Amino acid sequence: MPLTTERPPLPSEDRRWRIVNGTMRKHGYSRNALIETLHTVQSSFGYLDEPSIRFVARSLRVPLSQAYGVATFYHFFSLKPPGKHTCTVCLGTACYIRGSDKLVVEAEKRLHIHPGETTPDGEVSLATVRCVGDCGRAPVVLFDGELSAQMEPARLTARLDAWRKP
Amino acid sequence: MNVEELQQIAAAVEGERAQYEYEVNVCMGTSCLAQHSDRIREAIEKEAAGCGKKCRARRTGCMGPCAAGPMVLVEPAGIRYGHVLETDAKEIAESLGRKPVARLDPQLGSYFEGQHFRVLENVGHIDPENVEEYIARGGYEALVKALTEMTPAQVIEQIAKSGLRGRGGGGYPTGLKWDTVAKVKGAQKYVICNGDEGDPGAFMDRSVLESDPQRVIEGMAIAAYAIGATKGYIYVRAEYPLAVQRLTVAIQQARRRGFLGNGICETTFSFDVDIRLGAGAFVCGEETALIASIEGKRGTPRPRPPYPAVSGLWGAPTLINNVETFANVAPVIRKGGEWFASMGTARSKGTKVFALTGKIERTGLVEVPMGMTLRQIIFGIGGGVPDGHKFKAVQTGGPSGGCLPEEHLDLSISYDALITAGSMMGSGGMIVMDDTSCMVSVARFFMEFCMTESCGKCVPCRAGTVQMYELLTKICQGEATRRDLEKLEELCEVVGATSLCGLGQTAPNPVLSTLRYFRHEYLAHIDEKRCPAGVCEIGDARRLAHDAARTEVHA
Numbered sequence: 230m231p232l233t234t235e236r237p238p239l240p241s242e243d244r245r246w247r248i249v250n251g252t253m254r255k256h257g258y259s260r261n262a263l264i265e266t267l268h269t270v271q272s273s274f275g276y277l278d279e280p281s282i283r284f285v286a287r288s289l290r291v292p293l294s295q296a297y298g299v300a301t302f303y304h305f306f307s308l309k310p311p312g313k314h315t316c317t318v319c320l321g322t323a324c325y326i327r328g329s330d331k332l333v334v335e336a337e338k339r340l341h342i343h344p345g346e347t348t349p350d351g352e353v354s355l356a357t358v359r360c361v362g363d364c365g366r367a368p369v370v371l372f373d374g375e376l377s378a379q380m381e382p383a384r385l386t387a388r389l390d391a392w393r394k395p
Numbered sequence: 396m397n398v399e400e401l402q403q404i405a406a407a408v409e410g411e412r413a414q415y416e417y418e419v420n421v422c423m424g425t426s427c428l429a430q431h432s433d434r435i436r437e438a439i440e441k442e443a444a445g446c447g448k449k450c451r452a453r454r455t456g457c458m459g460p461c462a463a464g465p466m467v468l469v470e471p472a473g474i475r476y477g478h479v480l481e482t483d484a485k486e487i488a489e490s491l492g493r494k495p496v497a498r499l500d501p502q503l504g505s506y507f508e509g510q511h512f513r514v515l516e517n518v519g520h521i522d523p524e525n526v527e528e529y530i531a532r533g534g535y536e537a538l539v540k541a542l543t544e545m546t547p548a549q550v551i552e553q554i555a556k557s558g559l560r561g562r563g564g565g566g567y568p569t570g571l572k573w574d575t576v577a578k579v580k581g582a583q584k585y586v587i588c589n590g591d592e593g594d595p596g597a598f599m600d601r602s603v604l605e606s607d608p609q610r611v612i613e614g615m616a617i618a619a620y621a622i623g624a625t626k627g628y629i630y631v632r633a634e635y636p637l638a639v640q641r642l643t644v645a646i647q648q649a650r651r652r653g654f655l656g657n658g659i660c661e662t663t664f665s666f667d668v669d670i671r672l673g674a675g676a677f678v679c680g681e682e683t684a685l686i687a688s689i690e691g692k693r694g695t696p697r698p699r700p701p702y703p704a705v706s707g708l709w710g711a712p713t714l715i716n717n718v719e720t721f722a723n724v725a726p727v728i729r730k731g732g733e734w735f736a737s738m739g740t741a742r743s744k745g746t747k748v749f750a751l752t753g754k755i756e757r758t759g760l761v762e763v764p765m766g767m768t769l770r771q772i773i774f775g776i777g778g779g780v781p782d783g784h785k786f787k788a789v790q791t792g793g794p795s796g797g798c799l800p801e802e803h804l805d806l807s808i809s810y811d812a813l814i815t816a817g818s819m820m821g822s823g824g825m826i827v828m829d830d831t832s833c834m835v836s837v838a839r840f841f842m843e844f845c846m847t848e849s850c851g852k853c854v855p856c857r858a859g860t861v862q863m864y865e866l867l868t869k870i871c872q873g874e875a876t877r878r879d880l881e882k883l884e885e886l887c888e889v890v891g892a893t894s895l896c897g898l899g900q901t902a903p904n905p906v907l908s909t910l911r912y913f914r915h916e917y918l919a920h921i922d923e924k925r926c927p928a929g930v931c932e933i934g935d936a937r938r939l940a941h942d943a944a945r946t947e948v949h950a
Contacts, residue, residue, distance in 0.1 A: 261689070262691060263692075264671075264672070264691050265672065267674075268633065268672055298693050299691070299692065302676065302694065302850075303674030303676050304674070304675035305674035305675035321595030321596050322595045322596030322753075322793065322824065322826050322840070323753055323758075323824075323826055326753045326754060326826060326828055326832060358634065358675075359595050359634075359677065359844070359848075360634070361425075361634050361635075362425055362597075362598035362602075362634070362635060363429065363598070364597070364598055365461025365462045365598075365750075365759050366462055366464070366758070375429070376425070376426075376429035377429075
């Protein structure tokens with residue numbers, strides 16, 4: 230990386246880069262804004278890839294190693310593109326006591342993938358999360374970010390099947 | 396802003412309210428909103444207008460009994476409805492001023508008996524995105540009082556007198572913490588609100604931030620005045636999008652009304668707050684890790700001292716308190732420290748909010764005076780264990796806490812009593828388990844959590860949690876010996892004594908407490924190769940299930 234104080238140009242014409250740039254501008258291109266900026270990248274593009282981490286690191290004058298370290302340290306950031314749909318099973322304690330581990334097994338069987346993976350056709354990603362805070366109605370599953378509570382294995386597979394129908 | 400202006404705003408809110416005969420409050424916390432309570436609100440408003448009733452339907456925060464949601468509260472009659480659907484709107488609108496709709500009774504029984512609302516006093520009564528409604532219920536009176544009538548030292552004195560202790564779990568005296576930061580010299584000081592509610596199975600902070608965000612901001616502003624800070628950060632989990640949205644609105648409104656910004660309430664005091672998003676790391680609940688995260692770095696803790704009070708955010712003196720602690724501040728200033736200390740036990744004052752979940756009849760958010768017994772909470776408020784099952788244990792304190800058995804049900808809730816019994820207060824998660832839960836599996840669940848959440852900085856935690864997890868797995872699979880159990884106990888001691896931060900130091904707690912009270916379950920797995928609760932698949936059953944899962948996953 231050349232030693233320069235100049236900020237790099239936007240990686241492409243994609244309007245989403247302007248949103249990312251907006252977040253950095255709001256924080257005065259301060260190094261502290263690294264996590265905030267990566268949040269914006271992920272919410273705009275769905276995940277963090279190498280060019281985006283490089284762009285953010287250069288713009289904020291943060292060492293690439295630090296940017297990569299942060300991107301991999303926090304569970305919320307994903308370095309892989311998500312599928313068209315995402316099924317997220319909550320594995321908080323209340324959900325676990327009410328059988329969310331069985332829901333994960335059920336989803337694994339249905340999709341033939343493990344949590345953190347996406348089906349080969351790119352349709353569905355399976356993920357787990359540590360508590361979304363709707364413990365009163367455990368177990369909870371998020372379908373594309375939308376909460377479904379008091380989930381049962383049969384209802385879970387029905388929802389997954391509905392996504393995979395052509 | 397002064398007292399007269401606050402009174403004018405309150406009068407305007409009351410005047411607006413007086414135009415309506417009925418007020419239908421619809422819960423829009425995460426849980427009820429996920430069941431489209433926003434559409435229910437619209438439908439009720441439309442139907443009420445349709446039948447000529449002077450009624451307004453309002454958005455409010457979490458009303459507590461989440462499992463009975465979506466919840467609706469009809470005022471002034473004080474009628475609660477549960478499991479409301481959009482199609483019930485007409486019936487609810489028509490029943491206004493008449494007999495309540497019997498079939499929508501949420502069957503809450505004694506849910507509200509013995510509860511005492513201080514932190515949650517506005518919850519369910521105000522629109523969280525309307526600062527004027529907060530003011531009408533006494534909001535910002537405390538800030539005005541502190542700024543115009545009290546010196547910073549007097550503010551700290553009242554907080555110390557109240558006996559308020561940190562609600563994040565540690566229970567450090569809040570007054571002492573404030574006093575320490577106030578006495579440290581520094582041109583720039585910071586106030587941080589810890590809303591990184593990482594304890595799985597707890598949602599008190601989420602509910603407070605979603606339902607009454609102004610109260611937390613007011614508490615932070617008072618703290619900033621007391622210690623001499625000008626800048627604050629609220630660190631919230633990214634998993635709580637609604638809390639983030641409500642806080643964003645609340646901060647904008649507080650700025651517009653002049654409770655944040657330069658020259659607050661016509662004084663020379665300036666203070667502003669920003670939100671910082673967490674990114675899914677449990678260890679960031681630890682104060683030094685949280686500070687690293689706000690600085691945009693990996694959230695790893697560092698050795699203390701120096702404590703954040705001396706060297707915190709960017710090396711400046713920093714005060715960190717939990718959401719619920721800040722939510723307790725305004726009433727202490729308004730009514731005095733002695734009023735606050737009049738409730739609770741000798742060394743634990745005030746109330747505590749708990750998230751009551753697990754195998755329990757009535758789950759939800761509850762606030763009880765310190766000193767109430769576990770039995771009163773679980774069997775009185777919560778209604779006991781459902782479906783004819785038997786109570787086995789209650790887990791408090793999350794991955795840092797422990798499981799208490801039936802013999803401890805008459806324990807009075809306080810910081811010290813819970814620690815003596817082998818658990819801890821924690822942030823307020825209270826998870827009830829019945830006879831279908833295997834305590835070894837539960838200990839393994841928490842160890843798996845600590846293992847994945849360990850930041851990797853210090854060896855005892857990074858390596859120790861993995862070893863303990865593997866030993867617990869061995870026990871669950873019926874392949875462990877007595878020697879393995881000894882090894883597990885040794886490791887508990889080493890990891891607890893030598894880890895760098897709270898995560899590692901308390902990681903053995905779930906194992907230690909289950910070993911203390913449910914040792915027979917461990918021994919049944921080891922000696923008899925049997926899981927008393929029938930959860931663990933041991934021997935042939937395990938092999939069969941394992942093979943089946945493998946073929947199916949990779950088919």
